[in-house]
Amino acid sequence: MSAVSDHEEPWKLTAAEVLPLLRSGELKVLDLAKSLLTRIHQRDESVKAWVWLSPSQILQQAQVLDDIPSAQRGPLHGLPVGVKDIILTKDMPTQYNSKLYQSETPINADANCIITLRQAGALIFGKTTTTEFASSKQGNWHQNHTANPHDLERTPGGSSSGSGAAVGDFQIPVALGTQTGGSIIRPASFNGCYGFKPTWGSISREGIAQWSWTLDTCGFLCRSVEDVERILDVFQVMDDEPIPKEPFSLKGAVIGFAKTHNWPAAGPGTEKAMEKAVELLKKQGARAEAVDLPEDMGFDNALKWHNTVLNAEGKTSFLGQYRTDTKLLHDDIVGYVENRKNVSRKDQLEAYDSCARLRVTWDEIASKCDLVITPSIPDEAPKGLENTGNMTFCSMWTMLHAPALNIPGFAGENGLPIGLTAVAPRFRDRHLLHVARTIGPLFEKEGGWQRKNVESIPIRQPVRRSSTGLRST
Amino acid sequence: MSAVSDHEEPWKLTAAEVLPLLRSGELKVLDLAKSLLTRIHQRDESVKAWVWLSPSQILQQAQVLDDIPSAQRGPLHGLPVGVKDIILTKDMPTQYNSKLYQSETPINADANCIITLRQAGALIFGKTTTTEFASSKQGNWHQNHTANPHDLERTPGGSSSGSGAAVGDFQIPVALGTQTGGSIIRPASFNGCYGFKPTWGSISREGIAQWSWTLDTCGFLCRSVEDVERILDVFQVMDDEPIPKEPFSLKGAVIGFAKTHNWPAAGPGTEKAMEKAVELLKKQGARAEAVDLPEDMGFDNALKWHNTVLNAEGKTSFLGQYRTDTKLLHDDIVGYVENRKNVSRKDQLEAYDSCARLRVTWDEIASKCDLVITPSIPDEAPKGLENTGNMTFCSMWTMLHAPALNIPGFAGENGLPIGLTAVAPRFRDRHLLHVARTIGPLFEKEGGWQRKNVESIPIRQPVRRSSTGLRST
Incomplete structure (x- = not known):
């Protein structure tokens, strides 16, 4: 009898919930994979989070993992992981949502982070949709028609669109994302999941499409804080200070609230969420303190410098693609290479050096609080699938190289x-x-939004995918 | 009749010399390729600069290039380029001198810089030897027995060993290198060629092995300054200020001489070279000024911080390889991942932030001179092939993100x-x-070393290669 009988709907489980079951054999990897495939089968025509997924390959690999004796199982044994389609996977094509990379032949190498995940026992499940080269624009090939699972007429955000939608829709417990502006935090917020962008450089970028070497950061989307912790263990991402065993108590804790100079961009949803967060934390005995980011130190220039770096580094990063065929590239990417914004070397150095100083200032400011809370996005996901949303609130933390976690709940x-x-x-x-x-659990429980009713997420007017859909090999 | 008759020994030509001949068709790419292959055939058993080279593939591609009508030829049409074997080439294996990458199947993607070179018409010739993952240590697979062409008992330097030796030995006009410490400048100095490490980030690193994202820089080895300029044109590496058409005059120029706090490491060869350089420049009417790098600004800590960054970022970069099989990795690389040097996050941040400040200070100091001259290496290449030499004098400029050019001649x-x-x-x-x-031409002409007698470079006691040699498909 299959152990899955105790866990009739394993697709609902978080990584932290499912890992002990997989390790002990109480739940077979094969049964988890089948459960997720069923969920995907029901949902994919509406959500379209996947650009490449081969059920036969998944089931085969699940069986291989199940055959590993319990004592030899890795820390992520059997964990299904979705992979943003700008990250190399040796057994699946990497298409960058670019017409330049339409080939269905995989590039026969794994990104360094994929090697680490496979060695830890993860089941690399499929490739999730992205904007073109994870830039701010829609792809020019698949058109990235990925929908927000909570409202199919709204964007799931980007550029880690499919990773956000698939995790938010319970099609996968964990998916890889990357962030150069707001590409992890934004889809995490729009899809109601956790999204973690670690400190810059915490995870190898080898084998991941390059846009900005000063900003690009690999991270994760998932449905619990513990999930992030499990994955960071595998990547050896540690602080200097040991983490206490006992849970963090909010009594007497100092939680900073940074509205930032972008606050005018906040809509009613985010305004209310910030108010509610203050209220909830105070009720638990925390002190909520306003965090000022002084203009005279340059924080008000953060977006300008971020944009300078994106343009200057995009000029270098996309040169090879540009020289191959400009007609197959989004015009914005062509614009970076042609330096249409006339970013000078002086501008570039000013951005580098000012941001380097600002990082030190930020560390000092943030060290005075136990944590700082700040908006993720202006408001809930906007209507329409063309625009993946605004990254105003995210860019500063990417530029500051600070760790950033989207906490859902509002x-x-x-x-x-x-x-x-x-x-x-x-x-x-x-x-x-x-x-x-x-x-996290406090916000999720009392913030006003709950992902409980996942079965009732409506599937409206499924649209047939306009380009290459899933592989069902 | 072949146009090559006018250029009987095209292997001797620099990139700048050969490009107009190739473009006009006066010299066929095929004839240049054959000439280089003959040279390589004569020299390879002694110098062993190549880890992968397929004459049939080269000749086939040369023919394809020759068939391109003159008007459609790229700016680097037919230019043979050697590629350090940590850079992806879709038609040649990339082995990183690592037992983990012994496969002879190419990873089917080009690094972004290779795409750019191919689009400009370059002939990607073969892969040159490297230390393991371009780290400071010998490879664990090929053992990197590359010899210095000027004395086969001496090292050609590393980690861009084969690129330095092949260019210095006239086996190729240009080769790609990368520098994290001194991996371009050092082999350039040891082999008597130009080696250019541009400003950090000037050339995309996508598709190049990652060690340190703060330091890794792609650059070139070649035999003239004009060669570097031709290549930088293709990569769009430009200053803000336009470059005057007329040649730079040394009369009244201010040339700084930075002995740096590493000066005690300089041997008699480098001491004499620095003295000679001052003398030669003064004779041309330049002012030679000592450049101080004040200790209180932290320049004396540059090597310490450089080393901290190498260790901290190596811990992340080599994690995938480590998890795959520690026994197939050099123990130093294992040590990075295991953080044997106990580098803390505090140390890492101190290095990041201090170096960021130092970059600004360096720009200010260097702006007061027309150019700063500093040692490349302690002395001429040491005996023995095991140790690829000392990077003491190079690391600071890599860490400062400054452009650095090795000028031969002493x-x-x-x-x-x-x-x-x-x-x-x-x-x-x-x-x-x-x-x-x-x-450059001044040092080359009057510095005391000349590469003229290239035909007379002795081939002593050829040793058979211990592992996989050249492909002669």
Whole structure:
């Protein structure tokens, strides 16, 4: 008799919930995989989170994992992981949502992070949709028609669109994302999941499409803080200070609230979420303190410098693609290479050096709080699938190289999820997660949005995918 | 009748010399390729600069290039380029000199810089030897028995060993290298060629093995300053200031001489080279000024911080390889991942932030001179092939993200080449090269070492390669 009988709907489980079951053999990897495939089968025509997925390959690999004796199983044994389609996987094509990479032949190498995940026992499940080369624009090939699972007429955000939608829709417990502006935090907020962008450089970028070497950061989307912790263990992402065994207590804790100079961009949903968060934390005995980011130190220039770096580094990063065929590239990417914004070397150095100084200032400011809470996005996911949303609130933390976690739990005017971002000084990733293990469940329980009713997520007017769909080999 | 009759020994030509001939068709790519292959055939058993080279593939591609009508030829049409074997080439294996990558199947993607070179018409010739993952240590597979062409008992330097040896030995006009410490400048100095490490980030690193994202820089080895300029044109590496058409005049120029706090490491060869350089420049009417790098600003800590970054980022970069099989990795790489040096996050941040400040200070100091001259290496290449030499003098410029050019021309006690490094502020790459176009020929002509007698480079006791040799498909 299959052990799955105890867990009739394993697709609902988080990574932290499912890992002990897989390790002990109580749940077979094959049964988990089948359960997720069934869920995907029911949902994919509406959500379209996957650009490549081969059920036969998944089931075969699941069987291989099940055959590993319990004592030899890795820390992520059997964990299904979705992979943003700008990250190399040796057994699946990597298409970058670019017409330049239409080939269905896999590039026969794994990104360094994929090697690490496979060695830990993860089941690399499939490739999730992205904007073109994870830039801010829609892809020019698949058109990235991925929908927000909570409202199919709304965007799931980007550029880690499919990773956000698939995790938010219970099609996969964990998916890889990357963030250069707001590409992890934004889809996490829009889809009601956790999204973690660790401190810059925490995870190898080898084998991941390059846009900005100063900003690009690999991270994860999932449905619990513990999930992030399990994965960071595997990647050896540690703080200097050991993390206490006992849960973080909010009594007497100092939680900073940074509205930032972007606050005018906040809509009613995010305004309410920030108010609610203050109220909930105070009720638990925490002090909520406003965090000022002084203009005279340059924080008000953060977006300008971020944009300068994106343009200047995009000029270098996309040169090979540009020289291959400009007609097959989004015009914005062509614009980077042609330096249409006239970014000078002086501008570039000013951005590099000012941001380097600002990182030190940020660490000092953030060290005065146990955690800083700040908006993730202006409001709930906007209507339409063309625009993946605004990254205004995310870019600063990417530029500061700070760890940032989207915590879901709040709701917008239309009942769609809204998250808030928890940030910390650089390399206090584990401390941030320790505090978030207390705050996350609080926000999820009392913030006003709950992902409980997952079965009732409506599937409206399924549209046939306009380009290459799933492989069903 | 072949046009090659006018150029009987095209293997001797620099990139700048050969490009107009190839473009006009005066010299066929096929004839150049054959000439280089003959040279390689004569020399390879002794120098062993190549880890992969397929004559049939080269000749086939040369023919394809020759068939392109003159008007459609790219700016690097037919230019043979050697590629350090940590850079992906879709038609040749990439083995990183690692037992983990013994496969002879190419990874079917080009690094972004290779795409750009191919689109410009370059002939990707073969893969050159490297230390393991371009780290400071010998490879664990091929053992990197590459010899210095000027004395087969001496090292050609590393980690861009084969690129330095092949260019210095006239087996190829240009080769790609990468520098994290001194991996371009050092082999350039030891082999008597130009080696250019541009400002950090000037050339995409996508598809190049990652060790340190803060330091890794792609650059070139070649035999003239004009060669570097031709290649930087293709990569769009430009300063803000336009470069004057007329040659740089040394009359009244201010040339800084930075002995740096590493000066005690300089041997008699480098001491003499620095003295000679001052003398030669003064004779041309330049002012030679000592450049101080004040200790209280932290320059004396540069090597310490460089080392901290290498260790901290190596811990992340080599994690995938480590998890795959520690026994197939050099123990030093295992040590990075295991953090044997106990580098803390605090140390890592101190190194990041201090170096960021130092970059600004360096730009200010260097801006007061037309160019700064500094040692490349302690002395001529040491005996033995196991140790690829000392990077003491190179690391600071890599860490400062400054453009650095090895200029050959001086000789050590044993008559082997010694170069000096020209450095400039960040993003003054083209200015540096403009000045070097005047200084380079001066050093080469009057510095005391000349590469003229290339035919007489002795081939002593050829040793059979211990592992996989050249492909002769």
